[in-house]
Amino acid sequence: MFEELLTDLDETSKVVNAFIERVxxxxxxxRELHLASGHLLRxxxxxxxxxxxxxxxxxxxxxxxxxxxxxxxxxxxHNFTLIHDDIMDQDNTRRGVPTVHTLYDIPMxxxxxxxxxxxVYDTVIKYSDRxxxxxxxxxxxxxxxxxxxxxxxxxxxxxxxxEKRDDVSEEDYIHMIGGKTAALFRSSxxxxxxxxxxxxxxxxxxxxxxxxxxLAFQIVDDILGLMGNxxxxxxxxxxxxxxxxxxxxxxxxxxxxxxxxxxxxLSVLGNRNATAGEVTEVIQVMRSLDxxxxxxxxxxxxxxxxxxxLEPFPENDPKKKLLDLARFFVARES
Amino acid sequence: MFEELLTDLDETSKVVNAFIERVxxxxxxxRELHLASGHLLRxxxxxxxxxxxxxxxxxxxxxxxxxxxxxxxxxxxHNFTLIHDDIMDQDNTRRGVPTVHTLYDIPMxxxxxxxxxxxVYDTVIKYSDRxxxxxxxxxxxxxxxxxxxxxxxxxxxxxxxxEKRDDVSEEDYIHMIGGKTAALFRSSxxxxxxxxxxxxxxxxxxxxxxxxxxLAFQIVDDILGLMGNxxxxxxxxxxxxxxxxxxxxxxxxxxxxxxxxxxxxLSVLGNRNATAGEVTEVIQVMRSLDxxxxxxxxxxxxxxxxxxxLEPFPENDPKKKLLDLARFFVARES
Numbered sequence: 141m142f143e144e145l146l147t148d149l150d151e152t153s154k155v156v157n158a159f160i161e162r163v164x165x166x167x168x169x170x171r172e173l174h175l176a177s178g179h180l181l182r183x184x185x186x187x188x189x190x191x192x193x194x195x196x197x198x199x200x201x202x203x204x205x206x207x208x209x210x211x212x213x214x215x216x217x218h219n220f221t222l223i224h225d226d227i228m229d230q231d232n233t234r235r236g237v238p239t240v241h242t243l244y245d246i247p248m249x250x251x252x253x254x255x256x257x258x259x260v261y262d263t264v265i266k267y268s269d270r271x272x273x274x275x276x277x278x279x280x281x282x283x284x285x286x287x288x289x290x291x292x293x294x295x296x297x298x299x300x301x302x303e304k305r306d307d308v309s310e311e312d313y314i315h316m317i318g319g320k321t322a323a324l325f326r327s328s329x330x331x332x333x334x335x336x337x338x339x340x341x342x343x344x345x346x347x348x349x350x351x352x353x354x355l356a357f358q359i360v361d362d363i364l365g366l367m368g369n370x371x372x373x374x375x376x377x378x379x380x381x382x383x384x385x386x387x388x389x390x391x392x393x394x395x396x397x398x399x400x401x402x403x404x405x406l407s408v409l410g411n412r413n414a415t416a417g418e419v420t421e422v423i424q425v426m427r428s429l430d431x432x433x434x435x436x437x438x439x440x441x442x443x444x445x446x447x448x449x450l451e452p453f454p455e456n457d458p459k460k461k462l463l464d465l466a467r468f469f470v471a472r473e474s
Numbered sequence: 475m476f477e478e479l480l481t482d483l484d485e486t487s488k489v490v491n492a493f494i495e496r497v498x499x500x501x502x503x504x505r506e507l508h509l510a511s512g513h514l515l516r517x518x519x520x521x522x523x524x525x526x527x528x529x530x531x532x533x534x535x536x537x538x539x540x541x542x543x544x545x546x547x548x549x550x551x552h553n554f555t556l557i558h559d560d561i562m563d564q565d566n567t568r569r570g571v572p573t574v575h576t577l578y579d580i581p582m583x584x585x586x587x588x589x590x591x592x593x594v595y596d597t598v599i600k601y602s603d604r605x606x607x608x609x610x611x612x613x614x615x616x617x618x619x620x621x622x623x624x625x626x627x628x629x630x631x632x633x634x635x636x637e638k639r640d641d642v643s644e645e646d647y648i649h650m651i652g653g654k655t656a657a658l659f660r661s662s663x664x665x666x667x668x669x670x671x672x673x674x675x676x677x678x679x680x681x682x683x684x685x686x687x688x689l690a691f692q693i694v695d696d697i698l699g700l701m702g703n704x705x706x707x708x709x710x711x712x713x714x715x716x717x718x719x720x721x722x723x724x725x726x727x728x729x730x731x732x733x734x735x736x737x738x739x740l741s742v743l744g745n746r747n748a749t750a751g752e753v754t755e756v757i758q759v760m761r762s763l764d765x766x767x768x769x770x771x772x773x774x775x776x777x778x779x780x781x782x783x784l785e786p787f788p789e790n791d792p793k794k795k796l797l798d799l800a801r802f803f804v805a806r807e808s
Contacts, residue, residue: 228581228585254558261617275609279609300585
């Protein structure tokens with residue numbers, strides 16, 4: 141169903157990856173830092189944010205070429221947050237390979253993330269076509285990337301703080317994933333729109349589309365983290381349960397469960413020593429409470445809202461891609 | 475001797491601190507993140523980098539007011555690196571208070587550092603006077619801050635990697651502290667010069683002055699880490715020895731020592747369980763090899779080189795301050 145989209149994603153990836161390679165090749169001393177900071181970038185990833193950025197740019201009349209430095213930049217930003225998140229969550233595997241702090245150590249992983257973050261700005265400032273985009277607009281791109289990062293920090297802090305709380309509401313969760321995930325989707329769309337020289341109204345529509353899509357994306361990510369296939373997922377299933385993540389599925393389960401089920405869920409949630417059997421049992425309980433289905437319905441609702449924001453745009457190829465992309469976010473299996 | 479300079483530093487601090495307070499007050503949710511990211515900033519610090527920036531700006535005809543957002547920004551940048559460095563070095567005390575990861579935890583400390591880093595850009599972009607400074611120059615300020623940060627990451631990675639090596643040369647060390655410390659001094663001077671609308675030649679002179687001063691500053695920092703007074707220093711004396719830091723004092727000692735002394739030094743260097751007595755003994759050995767005096771002479775030589783770069787500037791108050799500042803870097807006791 142998404143064959144065309146996947147081909148498009150793949151094509152954009154190739155161009156973006158070539159640019160990213162060029163950017164990370166600038167910093168080769170010390171070699172460990174070079175390898176550590178490029179490790180996750182080279183391990184794969186779908187390059188959804190660069191695709192979102194370049195497609196929004198095209199929708200408003202811009203070109204891939206003009207958007208390329210910023211497209212690479214949002215992927216650098218995303219990877220910087222992944223490296224730091226993996227340390228915080230003590231995750232050992234991502235994209236089917238060891239995480240950076242597992243392969244190197246925590247100091248090298250922290251510094252690698254910091255380096256990629258600096259490269260976000262370096263890439264946009266050094267490689268953007270100043271004459272075509274204009275200095276004022278380059279500052280606007282940097283501003284939206286910065287606001288996206290501040291939102292990510294807030295979301296990430298909330299995500300970690302929520303692990304210790306049993307009273308996290310659905311609203312709290314949406315606010316948290318809005319920062320952790322949806323904000324960078326929004327920044328990507330906004331950067332693309334700015335590069336194209338889009339009108340404020342169109343830019344704002346694309347931001348809303350991207351933010352809502354990002355919420356759906358994260359809800360589905362949380363579902364896949366429980367129900368997905370470890371191999372296609374590239375990370376262990378159920379680690380969210382052991383880490384005590386307050387996902388929508390957990391929140392809905394705690395809302396609907398019996399006293400006895402609550403006790404069973406909370407005894408395993410956040411217990412890093414829980415056995416595979418205990419984790420599977422808790423996932424089974426949450427599934428029996430229809431929490432997975434509930435989360436899926438919420439994700440679908442956000443995608444529908446996202447799609448509504450695209451309505452005013454004329455039917456053309458970039459719009460079709462954005463529609464497919466949002467639908468793909470809920471339909472995907474990895 | 476430095477009374478006038480210390481008064482000037484204090485006056486600039488007050489203005490910069492007020493601005494920093496305003497910037498960190500914008501982000502109060504979640505409260506833990508707000509407190510953690512402001513913790514070290516509120517614990518003191520001499521605000522040397524903002525002072526350097528504003529004084530370079532004044533030397534080239536600019537004002538404190540025009541430079542204030544960037545001055546706050548370099549302090550945010552410095553504090554972001556301190557928070558992350560303290561995690562990497564497992565340091566528990568700084569500026570006389572517990573470090574951020576000690577008071578909160580490692581995830582909150584990583585995120586706090588990331589937040590401050592994002593605020594570096596947020597502050598310059600949002601608060602700089604665009605009409606007075608110009609968008610092109612604001613991009614130049616962001617670029618020098620970014621280059622400074624990339625250099626810090628390289629220096630920090632080298633600093634950690636050197637801990638495992640016994641063959642670190644004086645040249646390696648200078649290269650490492652050039653990144654870890656001197657680069658941000660240079661970026662501060664450059665930003666100040668850009669804000670003032672300085673000519674490239676003058677900007678470049680101030681960069682060289684700041685970079686050389688920064689090298690001297692770090693060498694003296696390493697001396698104080700061994701010989702200083704714990705109370706005025708705000709952190710434990712000798713922690714560099716336990717962490718195995720390859721300071722100039724260590725490098726010079728390993729170059730001059732006997733076979734037996736080498737064995738004694740290396741048995742304590744990098745040994746986190748070394749007793750206070752063992753650390754004191756090793757410091758005594760290094761002192762007896764005249765390594766402290768050697769490092770001090772190198773620092774003085776760098777200050778003299780720094781001062782030479784100021785020669786072409788007319789004698790005025792900002793120049794006097796920059797001369798005093800460089801001399802203070804080697805004379806200070808904390």
